[in-house]
Amino acid sequence: MPVRNTAERYGSVAQILHWSVVALLIVQITLGKIAHDLPVGLDKLVTLARHKSFGITILGLAAIRLLWRLFNRPPPMPPMPAWQRVIAHFNHAALYALLFAMPLSGWLMSSAHNFPVSWFGLAQLPDLVAPDAGLAHDLEELHEAMANILLILIGLHVLGALKHQFIDRDGLLWRMLPWRSR
Amino acid sequence: MALPLIAQSFVAAVACLAAAPAASDVWQGDQNAGSLQFVATQAGAKFTGCFRKFTVRFDFDPAGPPSGSLEVMVDLESADTADAERDGILNSAEFFWTDRHPQARFQASQFRREGERWRADGELSLRGIAQPVAVLFTLAGPSRQLGMKGTATLRRLDFGVGQGEWSTTEWIGNEVEVRFDLALIPADARP
Numbered sequence: 001m002p003v004r005n006t007a008e009r010y011g012s013v014a015q016i017l018h019w020s021v022v023a024l025l026i027v028q029i030t031l032g033k034i035a036h037d038l039p040v041g042l043d044k045l046v047t048l049a050r051h052k053s054f055g056i057t058i059l060g061l062a063a064i065r066l067l068w069r070l071f072n073r074p075p076p077m078p079p080m081p082a083w084q085r086v087i088a089h090f091n092h093a094a095l096y097a098l099l100f101a102m103p104l105s106g107w108l109m110s111s112a113h114n115f116p117v118s119w120f121g122l123a124q125l126p127d128l129v130a131p132d133a134g135l136a137h138d139l140e141e142l143h144e145a146m147a148n149i150l151l152i153l154i155g156l157h158v159l160g161a162l163k164h165q166f167i168d169r170d171g172l173l174w175r176m177l178p179w180r181s182r
Numbered sequence: 183m184a185l186p187l188i189a190q191s192f193v194a195a196v197a198c199l200a201a202a203p204a205a206s207d208v209w210q211g212d213q214n215a216g217s218l219q220f221v222a223t224q225a226g227a228k229f230t231g232c233f234r235k236f237t238v239r240f241d242f243d244p245a246g247p248p249s250g251s252l253e254v255m256v257d258l259e260s261a262d263t264a265d266a267e268r269d270g271i272l273n274s275a276e277f278f279w280t281d282r283h284p285q286a287r288f289q290a291s292q293f294r295r296e297g298e299r300w301r302a303d304g305e306l307s308l309r310g311i312a313q314p315v316a317v318l319f320t321l322a323g324p325s326r327q328l329g330m331k332g333t334a335t336l337r338r339l340d341f342g343v344g345q346g347e348w349s350t351t352e353w354i355g356n357e358v359e360v361r362f363d364l365a366l367i368p369a370d371a372r373p
Contacts (some may be wrong), residue, residue, distance in 0.1 A: 002232070040267050040270075040271065041347070042347040042350065042353060045224060045353060045354075046225070046353055048225075049224075049225030049226070049353070113265050114226065114229050114230075114231075114263055114264040114265050114268075115224060115225075115227070115229065115265065115268075117227060117229040118225055118227035120226075120227030121226030122226070124226065124227045124228060125227075131265075132264075133264060133265070133266065137267075
């Protein structure tokens with residue numbers, strides 16, 4: 001499999017980045033949900049600390065993905081009606097935006113709560129804002145609302161891929177998988 | 183004999199400067215005199231909190247022999263980490279246990295110079311446990327005020343701060359740094 005994207009499919013770098021983010025998002029959404037439901041205590045602190053570390057990892061990967069994508073255009077979309085093309089473009093852009101907005105709002109929230117972020121206990125990140133309980137509360141609401149939007153967009157993204165695979169049968173899914181397309 | 187004359191007036195000037203400050207060597211201050219902060223570690227990240235209510239009484243003459251006393255009383259309920267949930271936990275029996283031990287008290291009567299700084303070896307009583315703690319500080323003045331700025335590092339578990347699950351040092355650092363930056367005023371001065 002080529003490292004760079006070709007006209008037919010995504011290269012290995014784009015694929016590894018895509019599927020790493022998928023795996024991390026599953027962990028991340030699970031940790032976020034668990035932390036949200038836990039009572040105040042050490043478990044919550046630990047779960048949130050891990051959630052923050054994975055979030056910062058996703059932020060880093062999102063930046064690498066975007067840079068890679070800028071210098072290495074994705075394969076063109078298969079033929080499809082214009083409205084589907086518009087929705088697909090919009091959804092991809094929104095997913096990218098949320099890959100940045102989710103960790104950034106979480107980081108802001110941590111700073112506002114005066115619970116600074118450490119990346120897996122290895123390095124402390126600088127605070128983005130001064131402690132502010134009101135701001136922290138607003139950011140919490142925003143973070144949660146965006147998480148729900150992210151889940152919907154991921155759902156659309158997966159449904160779209162499945163539609164191409166099983167209804168259109170245009171082999172679109174193979175472009176993001178390491179196996180040879182049929 | 184110009185030189186000895188200059189030398190004499192110099193000595194007189196220094197003596198005058200040394201004598202100029204307040205008649206009393208007792209200095210005092212509270213939360214209005216400056217800040218008393220603590221830096222603790224949660225999940226590998228340091229954060230800063232402060233005490234909103236405390237008093238300092240410092241009987242000391244920086245120009246005299248290194249004897250005197252330093253007493254700091256801290257109202258533990260005034261701990262403020264900018265997060266109400268965490269402040270609540272700090273007040274609970276698992277941390278400061280403010281219901282039973284509303285105040286922490288630091289008392290020192292031994293002072294010595296360490297380079298540019300002073301070192302006060304004393305005892306901190308916190309959560310019903312007294313342990314030796316050293317405070318390092320610099321002094322500015324004295325003039326109408328005595329600037330006092332420094333740090334002390336202590337281990338929270340020496341005082342039982344963080345019981346049960348909170349005694350983990352993996353997620354909550356044992357070391358806590360206390361920082362203060364104060365402008366003390368003579369104890370006999372009217373506010």
